[in-house]
Amino acid sequence: MHGLQAAVVGTGFIGPVHVEALRRLCVNVRGVLGSSGDKSRVAAARLGVDTAYASLEALLADDQVDVVHITSPNYLHHEQTAAALRAGKHVLCEKPLAMNAEETASLVALAAERGLAAGVNYNIRFYPICVEARERALSGSLGDVWSVVGSYVQDWLTRPTDYNWRVLADRAGALRAVADIGTHWLDLLLHISGLEVEAVMADLSTVHPTRRRPVGEVETFAASAAGAPETEPVDIDTEDQGSVLLRFRGGAHGNLWVSQTTPGRKNCLRFEIAGSGGSLAWNSENPNELWMGARDEPNALMLRDPSLLSGAAAGRASLPGGHNEGFHDTFKECFRAFYEHIASVAPAEDAAYPTFADGHREVALCEAILRSHREQRWVATEGDNA
Ligand code: SOE
Numbered sequence: 001m002h003g004l005q006a007a008v009v010g011t012g013f014i015g016p017v018h019v020e021a022l023r024r025l026c027v028n029v030r031g032v033l034g035s036s037g038d039k040s041r042v043a044a045a046r047l048g049v050d051t052a053y054a055s056l057e058a059l060l061a062d063d064q065v066d067v068v069h070i071t072s073p074n075y076l077h078h079e080q081t082a083a084a085l086r087a088g089k090h091v092l093c094e095k096p097l098a099m100n101a102e103e104t105a106s107l108v109a110l111a112a113e114r115g116l117a118a119g120v121n122y123n124i125r126f127y128p129i130c131v132e133a134r135e136r137a138l139s140g141s142l143g144d145v146w147s148v149v150g151s152y153v154q155d156w157l158t159r160p161t162d163y164n165w166r167v168l169a170d171r172a173g174a175l176r177a178v179a180d181i182g183t184h185w186l187d188l189l190l191h192i193s194g195l196e197v198e199a200v201m202a203d204l205s206t207v208h209p210t211r212r213r214p215v216g217e218v219e220t221f222a223a224s225a226a227g228a229p230e231t232e233p234v235d236i237d238t239e240d241q242g243s244v245l246l247r248f249r250g251g252a253h254g255n256l257w258v259s260q261t262t263p264g265r266k267n268c269l270r271f272e273i274a275g276s277g278g279s280l281a282w283n284s285e286n287p288n289e290l291w292m293g294a295r296d297e298p299n300a301l302m303l304r305d306p307s308l309l310s311g312a313a314a315g316r317a318s319l320p321g322g323h324n325e326g327f328h329d330t331f332k333e334c335f336r337a338f339y340e341h342i343a344s345v346a347p348a349e350d351a352a353y354p355t356f357a358d359g360h361r362e363v364a365l366c367e368a369i370l371r372s373h374r375e376q377r378w379v380a381t382e383g384d385n386a
Contacts, residue, residue: 002343007051007059009033009080010071011043013220014094018069019047021331027067027339033059035072056080060087067117067342070094073165074172078103085110090117092338095183097359099173101367104360111356117342119334119351120359122187124269126333128304128325129290132313133273133280134192136292143277148189148246148254150271152181156221157240157260160208161231164220167211169238175366176238178204182258182369183362185269187354190361193273195248197365199380202373204242207261211236244369247378288324 006027008018011034019029031051034040044052053059059068060083068084070077070093078098084091091111097104097120111118124130136142156162165171166180173179190196212231240261246254259265269284279293288304305321306314316333319325337353348355365381372379 002339004066004339004342005030005064006067006069007031007033007053007062007065008069008071009056009059010069010073010094011035011039012071015043015069015071016047017328017331018071018092018335019049021328021335022069024332025336025339027335030062030065031059056083060084060089066090067092067339075099075170078107081107082110085114085116085118088114088116090338090342092119092121092335093356093359094121095187095359096120096173096179096363096366097356098363101360101364104356104363108356108360112348117338117348117351118356119338119353120356120362121331121334122184122191122354122358122362123327123330123334124184124188124284125191125354126316126330126337127284127287128306128309128313128317129282129287129302130188130192131316132290132302132304132309133282135310135312136280137193137273137275141277142273142275142280145193145195145252145273145275147252147274148193148195148248148271149256150185150189150269151257151259152185152269153257153259153262153265154181154267155261155263155265157208158263160210161212163211163213163231163234164218166220167236167238168234172238173366174238175204175370177241177258177260178202178239178244178369179363179366181260181269182242182244182256183366185256185258185271186365187358187362188269189254189271189273191354192271193248193252195250195252197246197368197381198249199247199378200365200368200372201245201378202242202369203376204239204373206236206238207240209236210234239373242373244372287326 006029008015022029029049031053032043033053034043037054040052067090070080081091210233213234214229241259244256272281281291290302292300306317368379368381
């Protein structure tokens with residue numbers, strides 16, 4: 001193997017998912033950094049890694065660390081990513097890459113200047129069935145694409161007592177449902193279809209303008225503690241739900257519904273792409289199935305089976321058909337693409353993973369969506385967002 005070693009910043013919901021995926025790729029995780037010395041120590045013990053870093057400086061001074069994974073709260077991404085790049089580390093950052101497009105543009109430039117690999121974890125691209133959908137769309141089998149529609153809905157913020165740092169604009173960004181989950185959908189659908197967004201029209205709403213914040217921090221998706229924790233009211237100005245109409249260059253239309261307050265939908269991304277030659281549909285809660293719609297023959301349902309998938313999709317499937325793969329596996333495949341790219345010393349444009357340029361595109365799209373919602377009008381995106 002390549003012998004590259006990693007360190008993970010952030011020990012909440014998603015940091016341990018990174019650690020596990022890295023281990024499956026035989027990448028040694030040298031250590032973890034939490035939001036305090038104590039959190040680092042507890043996480044290091046729980047995850048069985050050798051080093052509980054006391055600070056980002058200590059982590060970056062570890063010259064055995066080649067790659068830094070950033071999984072901290074969003075408002076820290078820019079500062080930590082820039083510091084890691086300046087220390088000569090490759091960076092794989094959770095989405096969003098930073099809090100605004102000025103910051104994301106500066107990170108794109110910094111990574112290019114330093115010649116370092118720079119990825120954003122839009123992991124959903126790596127479901128083998130999503131790779132298959134992209135192969136089919138880009139090979140022209142859908143004909144002219146006319147529409148791209150769908151949703152990303154969850155229920156973990158349904159109650160006014162549901163709370164996490166992600167609901168606060170100063171911690172997570174001015175947009176929430178759109179930025180937290182809508183950008184996964186946008187990244188996925190732009191990647192699959194090859195389309196570029198020309199303009200957006202958004203209508204967002206906050207179901208709970210006030211939430212009850214437990215005194216102390218709460219991890220994403222953490223189940224409510226037994227008993228009633230002590231809480232305090234907190235004003236919420238980020239959206240719980242919303243619609244985004246999309247106009248794509250070349251004439252295709254689309255729409256996206258996002259919600260984090262839909263009871264029963266735990267973590268459900270759905271899409272449907274329709275074109276002159278056929279349709280494709282997928283639901284992340286049944287991630288091993290691709291629905292293929294046809295006008296003149298029976299519709300078909302493809303099950304993820306490497307012997308039936310196209311080459312690129314089969315390459316992202318680890319198990320034979322019927323042995324279901326899911327969320328964890330997408331991290332493994334995203335990281336595999338990232339580490340193989342570093343090891344191959346291939347040019348940046350050959351990256352087979354979502355890059356900082358993709359991360360910048362998503363944040364710029366969020367800014368257009370927010371402006372559209374605030375001004376209640378169509379807003380054109382700036383330049384090329386492919
Ligand atoms: C929380 O809404 C969250 O963990 C997102 O931040 C992730 O990106 C998504 O994978 C699942 O939901």
